[in-house]
Amino acid sequence: MIEEARQGILPAEKTWKLGDYLDSWIEKEKRRPLTRKRHESIVRLHIKPRLGHLRLDALSVRIAQNFLDDLFTDGRSVATVHQTRKVLSAALTYAMRQELITRNVARLVELPRYRAAEADHWTPEETTRFLNAARTDPLYPVFVLLALYGLRRGEAVGLRWRDVDFDRGVVRIRQQVQRIDGELRQVELKTETSERDEPLLATAREVLLRQREAQVAARAEAGDSWHSTGDDYELVFTTRTGRPLESHNVARSFLRICAQHGLRRITIHGLRHSNATAQKELQVHARDTQAILGHGDIRTTGIYEHVGLESKRNALQKVEGRLFAEASNRERCRQNCRQTANEAAASESKSLPKKASTPDGLDAFFGGSSQTRTGDTRLFRAFGATVEQRLTSINNVVRAHTRTWKLGCVAVNLAVNNPPA
Incomplete structure (x- = not known):
């Protein structure tokens, strides 16, 4: 007591019983009326019957822990245990401000985990x-x-x-x-x-x-x-x-x-x-x-x-569109390019004259200078065709390939430089 007095902590004017102190605290509590009424109910029903006879300065962490554990064991809900600790802690905090005690033991106890149920609501x-x-x-x-x-x-x-x-x-x-x-x-x-x-x-x-x-x-x-x-x-x-x-x-x-x-x-x-x-x-x-x-x-x-589930669906659909829309657009672009190339080739093949057969029943065609077969079968020509006809058909095929290649380049460039939002 002498050491506490040197530190400026004077002894209390009276020795408080916890029950008497809680009654005095509720009367002085600066809270809204309904809050004070709720605190009074918790003190009267839960705290005073079990701890009211103890001295205020004799309250320990072990006593507070056993008190709250017993409440839960006796069938009180987790929410009630949490509310009881909250009221007891508020009262002991006020006692600390009045220099009646040096610590709030209610803050040091462990409580069962509590999670409030989600309130029902309407759409x-x-x-x-x-x-x-x-x-x-x-x-x-x-x-x-x-x-x-x-x-x-x-x-x-x-x-x-x-x-x-x-x-x-x-x-x-x-x-x-x-x-x-x-x-x-x-x-x-x-x-x-x-x-x-x-x-x-x-x-x-x-x-x-x-x-x-x-x-x-x-x-x-x-x-x-x-x-x-x-x-x-x-x-x-x-x-x-x-x-x-x-x-x-x-x-x-x-x-x-x-x-x-x-x-x-x-x-x-x-x-x-x-x-x-x-x-x-x-x-x-x-x-x-x-x-x-x-x-x-x-x-x-x-x-x-x-x-809600609908809100989650809308959010995840946005994520899905952002992650996979670009790949889908590129795949559609490739399909469109292949379709365009096939249509151009088919149109060009219809405009070329039909190939003829040699007298011995073999298809005749002109290849490279070594007379080896070329890779493009649309260059087939019958023997006896003039040089001018052969050059014209070759130029037509080259132009068709050039158009197809240019269309493909434009489509791929648009897909790469203009990704979906």
């Missing part, structure tokens, strides 16, 4: 089918914004009229609606990057204008029982009495429409994944998709962008 065609099926539903404008912008449920139902600028064509995402302690509240967004401006597209403008007309009619019908403010701070989407919409009710309506029309079942959050995947297939830059979805890290955007 653009399936999303279109859903929107067509939901066109008559009162929540249709909400579904349009979820599918078009990839909004979170809380962001969609937390949209206010002051956040919609029809003149400048901008939709501002500034808050969300969540149920906290049994009450629907307008709270801050999930992260700082979740605060963003989106362009007011034509489809969104149309459904929002219709929603404003419907809300005016609902307010007039409700009269004094209308519970909203009635000004620019009023929510865009409310109940018939002006109260905030419950996001879980939006999710239930979504699943009901899917069941009624035989659509493949996904969660309503899957619309966010579907939006990101559609942007990827349309070759939207990942940085733009990140900004549209309001992610703080582009790696998070990658989780939302799914790769």
Whole structure:
């Protein structure tokens, strides 16, 4: 203790039990309400029953490792074990900042490997089918914004009229609606990057204008029982009495429409994944998709962008075309050259006179000066032909070969100098 004091590490004012410290930490935790509620649940259900009686400064790596191993052995899921370690680590990190302990033992434990399951999502065609099926539903404008912008449920139902600028064509995402302690509240967004401006597209403008007309009619019908403010701070989407919409009710309506029309079942959050995947297939830059979805890290955007079999097929077909198209074009060029040469030779042979037979029945032809046979049988001529006729036929054959050779050279040159894109 004396040595730690010399280093500036003063002893704690009191000896903390881990359970008491965790309760104090949750009260002071500067997190969003739902995050604090989730942390409180993990502490109450998993950490305090097993470790709450231990002294905070007596916690060791071995104790933390055995605790998490026992959780997994007792049937808790891998995801639960990872979440429990995450909460314990956050609490011990805060204790280090308060100089209550010198190390975070939760960071040193080993956990079973965990890989989150890939979220189900729709193709653009399936999303279109859903929107067509939901066109008559009162929540249709909400579904349009979820599918078009990839909004979170809380962001969609937390949209206010002051956040919609029809003149400048901008939709501002500034808050969300969540149920906290049994009450629907307008709270801050999930992260700082979740605060963003989106362009007011034509489809969104149309459904929002219709929603404003419907809300005016609902307010007039409700009269004094209308519970909203009635000004620019009023929510865009409310109940018939002006109260905030419950996001879980939006999710239930979504699943009901899917069941009624035989659509493949996904969660309503899957619309966010579907939006990101559609942007990827349309070759939207990942940085733009990140900004549209309001992610703080582009790696998070990658989780939302799914790769299907059709996307793989299109990519590999491009690779196939790049690797093998040049060889295929050259082979076709060779075939065309051979065909052109054969056609030219056949045409030339038809224009030459037929060869005659000698009196003894042998074919007569003229060769070189040594009277040996030449390599071209089209130089056959009957005995008795004049010298002028023989020279003319030789010149015709030479011209035919020259044309064939020139055509071949041009074709090969075009194939080599102009490879396929």
